[in-house]
Ligand SMILES: Nc1nc2c(ncn2[C@@H]2O[C@H](COP(=O)(O)OP(=O)(O)O)[C@@H](O)[C@H]2O)c(=O)[nH]1
């Protein structure tokens with residue numbers, strides 16, 4: 248069962264673009280779950296229309312409390328076995344790589360991480376400070392031997408059965424991608440990457456809270472650094 252999961256917060260008509268991009272990229276999926284927080288969300292009228300046309304697309308209310316971590320936890324808890332692909336609702340991701348992500352999952356990857364920072368990857372626009380921090384942080388991990396140079400990208404595929412075994416500890420926001428990369432890596436699971444592109448939103452507003460989420464990002468980042476070091480000294484990286 249191939250599941251696409253999209254957290255949304257007042258994305259309005261943008262949700263239709265996500266659907267159109269998936270169809271244009273010929274992505275084969277069984278469910279397209281848009282997880283929203285509030286009954287007043289501006290995407291809901293569009294999602295109702297979309298569901299009438301294609302019953303795979305559903306609007307699912309997050310009952311775990313407001314915020315993107317809760318929306319993702321909600322979506323994960325409702326997932327079945329098979330790949331769960333998290334996609335942003337503001338059309339920032341290159342959805343045409345999804346079929347290749349699914350192929351890597353079929354080959355045994357627990358996490359598939361599209362990377363903007365590996366050869367062939369690109370980032371278009373975005374706040375300069377946030378982009379630079381993400382790029383530098385990601386590339387350092389890649390340089391040190393971590394299997395992806397873009398751990399902070401939330402556009403990712405996770406194995407559904409593995410996901411349901413995880414207790415999500417993230418509390419801030421999008422550091423959840425780092426947390427899950429850390430957990431897969433320290434669990435000895437396979438993480439694969441492939442190049443992707445990212446475009447900053449042209450409609451609506453970003454809900455990214457750089458300064459309040461930064462300490463949460465740092466805490467998972469340091470755990471990853473420690474795990475890489477431990478593996479290197481135990482011989483894993485030297486084999
Ligand atoms: N359910 C839910 N989704 C959110 C929330 N904040 C952001 N999102 C969604 O997460 C995705 C990325 O958010 P965005 O604000 O564009 O972050 P940025 O691209 O990192 O600036 C979009 O699909 C948003 O609609 C939230 O509080 N709740």
Ligand SMILES: [Mg+2]
Nearest residue numbers: 337339448453
């Ligand atoms: Mg965005």
